[in-house]
Amino acid sequence: xxxxxxxxAETTYIKPASGWLNLDLKDLWTYRELLYxxxxxxxxxxxxQTAIGVxxxxxxxxxxxxxxxxxFSTFARFESQRVPYPxxxxxxxxxxxFVFNSISFAANxxxxxxxxxxxxxxxxxxxxxxxxxxxxxxxxxxxxxxxVLMIYYVSQNAVTLSWQILCAPFFxxxxxxxxxxxxxxxxxxxxxxxxxxxxxxxxxxxxxxASPVFYPPEILSEKARFVLAFNPxxxxxxxxxxxxxxxxxxxxxxxxxxxxTVVLMVLSLFVFKRMEDDFADLI
Amino acid sequence: MKVIKVxxxxxxxxxxxxxxxxxxxxxxxxxKNPRRDKKNxxxxxxxxxxxxxxxxxxxxxxxxxxxxxxxxKILSRITKPTRGTAEIRGRIGSLLEVGTGFHSELSGRxxxxxxxxxxxxxxxxxxxxxxxxxxxxxxxxxxxxxxKHYSSGMYMRLAxxxxxxxxxxxxxxDEVLAVGDVAFQKKCLNKMRDVGRTGxxxxxxxxxxxAVSRLCSRAIWLKDGKLVKSGETGAVINQYLHEQSxxxxxxxxxxxxxxxxxxxxxxxxxxVCDAEGKTTAALDIRRSIGxxxxxxxxxxxxxxxxxxxxxxxxxxCIFISHDWSGEWRERPRETGEYTSTCRIxxxxxxxxxxxxxxxVSTYLPLEVHFVxxxxxxxxxxxxxxxxxxxxxxxxxxPGVVRPILDWETKFSKS
Numbered sequence: 001x002x003x004x005x006x007x008x009a010e011t012t013y014i015k016p017a018s019g020w021l022n023l024d025l026k027d028l029w030t031y032r033e034l035l036y037x038x039x040x041x042x043x044x045x046x047x048x049q050t051a052i053g054v055x056x057x058x059x060x061x062x063x064x065x066x067x068x069x070x071x072f073s074t075f076a077r078f079e080s081q082r083v084p085y086p087x088x089x090x091x092x093x094x095x096x097x098f099v100f101n102s103i104s105f106a107a108n109x110x111x112x113x114x115x116x117x118x119x120x121x122x123x124x125x126x127x128x129x130x131x132x133x134x135x136x137x138x139x140x141x142x143x144x145x146x147x148v149l150m151i152y153y154v155s156q157n158a159v160t161l162s163w164q165i166l167c168a169p170f171f172x173x174x175x176x177x178x179x180x181x182x183x184x185x186x187x188x189x190x191x192x193x194x195x196x197x198x199x200x201x202x203x204x205x206x207x208x209x210a211s212p213v214f215y216p217p218e219i220l221s222e223k224a225r226f227v228l229a230f231n232p233x234x235x236x237x238x239x240x241x242x243x244x245x246x247x248x249x250x251x252x253x254x255x256x257x258x259x260x261t262v263v264l265m266v267l268s269l270f271v272f273k274r275m276e277d278d279f280a281d282l283i
Numbered sequence: 284m285k286v287i288k289v290x291x292x293x294x295x296x297x298x299x300x301x302x303x304x305x306x307x308x309x310x311x312x313x314x315k316n317p318r319r320d321k322k323n324x325x326x327x328x329x330x331x332x333x334x335x336x337x338x339x340x341x342x343x344x345x346x347x348x349x350x351x352x353x354x355x356k357i358l359s360r361i362t363k364p365t366r367g368t369a370e371i372r373g374r375i376g377s378l379l380e381v382g383t384g385f386h387s388e389l390s391g392r393x394x395x396x397x398x399x400x401x402x403x404x405x406x407x408x409x410x411x412x413x414x415x416x417x418x419x420x421x422x423x424x425x426x427x428x429x430x431k432h433y434s435s436g437m438y439m440r441l442a443x444x445x446x447x448x449x450x451x452x453x454x455x456x457d458e459v460l461a462v463g464d465v466a467f468q469k470k471c472l473n474k475m476r477d478v479g480r481t482g483x484x485x486x487x488x489x490x491x492x493x494a495v496s497r498l499c500s501r502a503i504w505l506k507d508g509k510l511v512k513s514g515e516t517g518a519v520i521n522q523y524l525h526e527q528s529x530x531x532x533x534x535x536x537x538x539x540x541x542x543x544x545x546x547x548x549x550x551x552x553x554x555v556c557d558a559e560g561k562t563t564a565a566l567d568i569r570r571s572i573g574x575x576x577x578x579x580x581x582x583x584x585x586x587x588x589x590x591x592x593x594x595x596x597x598x599x600c601i602f603i604s605h606d607w608s609g610e611w612r613e614r615p616r617e618t619g620e621y622t623s624t625c626r627i628x629x630x631x632x633x634x635x636x637x638x639x640x641x642x643v644s645t646y647l648p649l650e651v652h653f654v655x656x657x658x659x660x661x662x663x664x665x666x667x668x669x670x671x672x673x674x675x676x677x678x679x680x681p682g683v684v685r686p687i688l689d690w691e692t693k694f695s696k697s
Contacts, residue, residue, distance in 0.1 A: 014357060014369040037400040041386055041393075048388045119383045120401055121360035121375075280362040281296070 017277040023269065028123045035126045035133070042105075042134035057138035058145050061097055065090045068214055083245050084158050087149050091244055092213040092237050094142050095172070099179050099233065100204055102135030106183025107200050110191050114283040124276050128187040132180045139172075150244065162246030171240040178232055178261045185268035188275045191283055212237050229253045232260035284372075286453060286484050287335035287358070291367035294328040294353050294508075327353040329508040330367070335501075340485040342499035342516055344492070344523055350508040351488045355379060355457050358486065373484070376403055376451030382442030387431035391422060391441055394430055398445045412448045419474075420444035440467055447474045453484045458491075472497065492520050524662075531555075531660035532564035543653035544578075547585055550653055551620070552577040553641050555661040564661040568634060568671050568685065572627040572661070576641050580616045585645050587616050587652070589623040592640035593632075601632065601683045605644075630672055633685040634665035 047053040069086045109131040110117060110124065117124065153159045190196040211233040217225050228234050235250070235257025242249050328350040335341050343351050356362045358369060359377035384401040385394050395416055399409040409416075417423055420441045422433075430438055456475070476498060478485065489495050495502060495516060502519040504511045512519050535552040536542035543550045554562050556573040566572045574591050590605035604625050606612070639661075642654040665685070669675055672685040 010372075010374060012360065012369075012371040012375060014360060014364065014371070016365055016367075017363050033406050034400045037397050041389065041397055044393070045386060045388045113384075115380075116384050116401060118361065119379045120377065122401070122403075277363045280356065 023273065024123065028125060031122050031126055034122055035130050038126060038130035039133040039137075042130060043137045046134065054138075054141055057141040061090060061093050061142050062145055064093055064097075068093075072214070082247075083241070084153055087153055087159065087245075088216070088241070089214055090146055090149055091241050092211075094139065094146060095175050095237060095240060096208060096211065096213045096233075097142070098135055098139040099175060100208070101138065102132045102179045103182050103186060103204065104200065105135060106131035106179075107186035107190050107196055109183075110187045110279065111194075111197075111283060117283050118280050124279055125184065125272060128183045128272075129180065131187075132176070132183045135179070136176065159245050164243045164246050166243075168240055168243040171236050171243060174239075174258060174261055175233075175236050177265055178236065181261065181265040181268040184272045185264070188268075188272045188279075191279050192275065207231070207233070229256050230260065232257045232264065236261075284337045285334045286337045286372045287333075287486070288370045289334070289358075289367070290332050290369070292328055292331045292354070292357060292364050292369055293326060293366040294350075294357060294362070295365040296325045296327050326508045328357070328364070328505075331505070331508075331510045332367075333503055333510065333513055335484055335486070338482045338484060339501060340487060340499040342495035342502035342519075343486065343488045343505065344490075344495060344502055344520065345505035345511075346527075349505040351505055352379070352457060353508075354505065355455055355486065355488055359455055371453060373452030374403075375453045375455065376449045377455035378402070378446050378449070379455075379457045381439065381446050385430060385438070385442060388429055390429055391417075391420075391426040391433070394441065395445055398442065402446065402449050403451070404449060408450075416444045416448050419447060419470075436467075443467070443471055447471060450478075451483070453486070454478060455486045457488045492524065496520060527564075533562050534658050543655045544581075545652050547580065547582045548587055548616075548643050548652045549579045549581060550576065550641065550643070550655060550658075551579055553639070553655070553658045555639070555659050564659075566661055566663055568632070568663050568665045569629050571629050572632070572663075573624050574627070574639060574659070575622060575624040576643075577620065577622045578643060579620050580618050583617045584615050586613060586647075587611070587643050588646060589621075589643050590641075591625050592642070594638045594640065595633075595683055596636050599683060601637070630687045631684060632663045633680065633682050634663045636660060636662050 047056060050056065052059070065086055068089045072085060072089075106128040109127045113127050116122075116127070150159070150161075154161055186196050186200060210228065210231055212228070217228055217234065217238070220228065229252070235254040238250055239254045239257075241247065331350070331354065333341075343354065345351050353362075355377070356379070357364050358371065359375065359379065361377075361379075382398065384398055386397065389397065395413065396406070396409055400406070417426055420437075420443075422437050422441055425433065425437065430441070433441070454475075472494060475485070475487075485498065487495065487498055499516050501514065502516040503513040504519050504523050512522055533552070533554040536550065539549060553574070553576045555564060555566070556575060557563050557566055558570045558573075560573065576589055576591075578589070580587065588605050588611075590603060592603045593601045595601055606623055606625075637660060638657050639659050640654065640656045641658040643652045644650060645652070665671055665673060665680075667673070667677065672687045673680055
């Protein structure tokens with residue numbers, strides 16, 4: 001066997017935490033297979049012992065869309081609506097569901113994998129990373145529903161496709177980055193402050209209502225829309241929908257969202273790396 | 284060549300409330316910083332330095348809480364040292380537990396891949412060794428069954444099989460052999476020894492002195508976070524066992540407040556002695572063993588029955604003995620100091636460490652005046668000179684007692 005003859009030249013230096021930020025991306029790359037296996041495990045285990053399995057990933061957005069369509073088409077109509085409401089809700093809710101599920105899942109990931117964290121070394125970032133990535137699997141599945149609904153409305157001439165749909169992946173990527181950042185941040189904070197577990201569901205609920213998931217931002221006042229623009233999800237949802245339905249982009253809002261996402265990413269990495277050394281002792 | 288170089292490695296922990304687990308504690312912590320509180324400090328490891336040469340197997344011994352696990356955790360990079368450095372040349376594989384990351388919902392096959400990846404194996408490496416791992420575990424038939432349906436024995440066998448096929452240059456192992464049935468443990472120990480033979484460096488923590496001496500050529504002894512002795516395995520183990528046996532043979536309570544007891548009676552001293560009455564914790568299997576308790580009777584008028592409970596290393600109660608003899612059985616005690624001795628006959632207990640629980644009770648009606656677990660402990664040492672129950676047999680002998688019994692063999696020529 002080759003591994004028996006060759007001696008690797010790698011040397012590990014162990015020293016006290018220095019306080020300097022070391023991202024150690026090389027280490028992350030070395031452990032990429034573990035990232036794959038942990039993601040695979042989470043996907044595999046999620047729908048174990050359910051009767052309909054991964055169909056839940058489809059059923060959740062479909063049911064929500066149905067409920068909201070009934071509510072809003074009966075009780076409150078959004079006048080400014082150009083896109084059919086079911087399509088509008090579904091397109092936003094899919095993204096939201098991914099953000100919500102992945103952040104909730106990632107936030108508990110380090111604590112939930114404490115048996116790994118206290119018994120073996122690997123770059124800790126892999127744990128919240130894989131939790132988020134496994135959520136992506138559900139998102140891809142639920143896109144099938146969106147595709148069906150899109151085809152239906154395009155055939156009814158209710159929406160028109162344009163080249164802009166090619167830009168949709170960019171906004172999904174932005175949503176992933178945002179989710180990864182917040183997932184990392186909360187997973188690290190949760191190790192030290194178990195308050196996160198209780199506070200996060202509320203915070204996410206508030207965030208949902210402060211994001212244009214179920215309503216178009218146009219129904220809000222000018223002032224409220226300005227505040228809403230600082231919600232990184234606003235630009236992502238708007239940009240995603242604009243790409244799907246061939247509407248014009250609101251570059252300012254998108255720009256703010258992208259900038260906020262980058263800031264959150266840097267911040268979360270910073271916090272995570274600073275707290276990482278104590279995980280095994282605190283968890 | 285030295286592949287592991289550890290210099291002044293130290294790890295400080297803060298006990299109780301030092302690190303905050305909720306936001307409120309963190310805020311309170313700003314006002315009164317418990318980190319400054321010296322009383323909360325615990326040096327789990329203090330200025331430990333040693334070196335390990337390429338291909339050497341180093342045993343790490345010491346009592347629970349001596350810092351062995353902390354040392355392994357630092358060397359495995361799970362936690363960082365507070366002070367000091369370590370330099371390790373080569374790919375490290377650490378086994379602080381077998382079956383780390385096993386998921387009960389996944390099948391045996393899936394868990395092999397998952398666990399392998401967690402232990403640092405490449406996917407191709409796992410695929411190449413897959414058949415070998417399955418064969419070693421002896422659970423071929425159930426490889427596609429979720430591990431939640433496995434018996435604990437099957438689970439441990441599979442877990443260990445993955446671990447045993449890890450091929451790092453430096454292997455760090457913590458007491459994982461204390462699992463599974465005896466035959467499988469032996470198989471694992473042999474596998475580990477093979478690992479040692481192929482030129483890999485091994486760091487091995489265990490309470491099983493036999494395993495340490497079989498696997499390791501050199502050992503270090505940790506006590507209260509400090510390195511007490513390092514050197515040739517046999518010498519380190521001997522000194523360690525010697526100290527261990529010294530500490531357990533006698534226990535006394537200086538002040539009455541600390542002593543176990545109630546308003547009727549109070550324990551003052553317990554000791555283990557040999558046939559001559561000398562206090563010792565190392566007792567020859569061929570000689571009698573004395574256990575003695577000294578207690579004070581504070582209020583007269585009660586019948587008191589002193590009793591001893593004997594436990595082996597597995598926590599099995601081997602037997603209980605109380606003073607059944609006539610003199611004190613029905614006679615109420617006067618105030619004063621008493622010493623009761625129980626004698627265990629020669630060739631009775633099997634070899635190993637015995638822990639003694641001490642109590643004084645009244646029986647009719649039942650009243651327990653005090654119970655002191657692990658009051659003293661002692662080691663029964665077997666004889667290999669042919670005059671003990673084992674005769675000329677040199678191998679391991681199971682069982683909690685080892686009596687010399689009468690045998691008779693009848694012969695008739697066919």
